[in-house]
Amino acid sequence: MTEAIRSTSSAAPSPQGGIARLRDFVIDFSTLLDASPSEAQILDQGGALLASLVRHDDWLPDEYAAPHPEYYSQYLLYADASERFSVVSFVWGPGQRTPIHDHATWGLIGMLRGEERSQRFIHDQGRWLPHRHPDHLRPGDIDRLSPSAGDVHQVSNAFDDQVSISIHVYGGNIGAIRRSVFTADGERKPFISGYSNDRIPNLWDRSKERRP
Amino acid sequence: MTEAIRSTSSAAPSPQGGIARLRDFVIDFSTLLDASPSEAQILDQGGALLASLVRHDDWLPDEYAAPHPEYYSQYLLYADASERFSVVSFVWGPGQRTPIHDHATWGLIGMLRGEERSQRFIHDQGRWLPHRHPDHLRPGDIDRLSPSAGDVHQVSNAFDDQVSISIHVYGGNIGAIRRSVFTADGERKPFISGYSNDRIPNLWDRSKERRP
Ligand SMILES: [Fe+3]
Ligand SMILES: [Fe+3]
Numbered sequence A, B: 001m002t003e004a005i006r007s008t009s010s011a012a013p014s015p016q017g018g019i020a021r022l023r024d025f026v027i028d029f030s031t032l033l034d035a036s037p038s039e040a041q042i043l044d045q046g047g048a049l050l051a052s053l054v055r056h057d058d059w060l061p062d063e064y065a066a067p068h069p070e071y072y073s074q075y076l077l078y079a080d081a082s083e084r085f086s087v088v089s090f091v092w093g094p095g096q097r098t099p100i101h102d103h104a105t106w107g108l109i110g111m112l113r114g115e116e117r118s119q120r121f122i123h124d125q126g127r128w129l130p131h132r133h134p135d136h137l138r139p140g141d142i143d144r145l146s147p148s149a150g151d152v153h154q155v156s157n158a159f160d161d162q163v164s165i166s167i168h169v170y171g172g173n174i175g176a177i178r179r180s181v182f183t184a185d186g187e188r189k190p191f192i193s194g195y196s197n198d199r200i201p202n203l204w205d206r207s208k209e210r211r212p
């Protein structure tokens, strides 16, 4: 018989850093959405929250930062039961990039590590053409996506020799949303991205910081 | 450069069984709480949802069903960002049991596998005394806890030679709540249980079932 009272948490975060940063971000973003804000308010206020999160690179557990040798990885970090929003770690191995794709919801991108390049595309006479120069995101930078403003893009690791990581927030369960990828000559294919991970971080163990 | 479009999910559930059962339960429970029900309504309607979940024992991934050789395990399966509710898998190794404890919130217990024994305690002249005979829960059985009705109990695996597992739902982030354990002679100690796991299941990959 074992009756020992012990904390069952391991690797619990300090209140100041570690996974607690992600937990606080998730709570704040959820509270923001509870107020039924407009998309513009979400992108503004949620963008500020995301900027605070990616200002520090001391909280993402290694298993959600690991590149795959062939494919870019998309690790779900949090999704709520209403599927109102999801938070995802995108990990780009050297030289990896997405197809040209849309999102079917608002999105926020916060650069955590390395550098990524986002090339917008616009539809023109049956083809998808690059629109302006690509944006470059460096650690701490935030980008926004809105379907109403045109959100078709292709994202690449800016580096051929190192890993880059960005944290994305979407207005739904992004891995489950029916959306599209495109070829440059305009062909559309239905796309549901899924996720790279079967396990997500346990954000909710506060036992170390609240130790009685 | 890798642009292949592929599902990044592995071990995705079928819509009928597997982890989708837990996802559907979490969504239904969250929807129930969205309507701001009374505790009695939560225990009734939420209890019915939990009964549906534990009617089948085909969905809990092995890593949240693994006993620890010394301690009972409490694996968080889901908590929402509002910390309104949490879902936990309690895994009892042979002969393991909890201390006498309270919960500081409503609770629902659904027996999934094996058998557990719950002994209620009442406070009497500075001591905690067993109250009535212990309850025995067998697969499919549901028990309820309400602080207002007296929720001090001690839970044991009814078996000395096999693992028992029950699924618990609480009205808060149970691993982080400040609550109490008691000795039989009435001593109270503050208690925050934490969780046994750093990773929780990713419930949100619907890419296999929605394959375009
Ligand atoms: Fe994108
Ligand atoms: Fe209990």
Ligand SMILES: [Mg+2]
Pocket: A030, A080, A081, A082, B030, B080, B081, B082
């Ligand atoms: Mg929620």
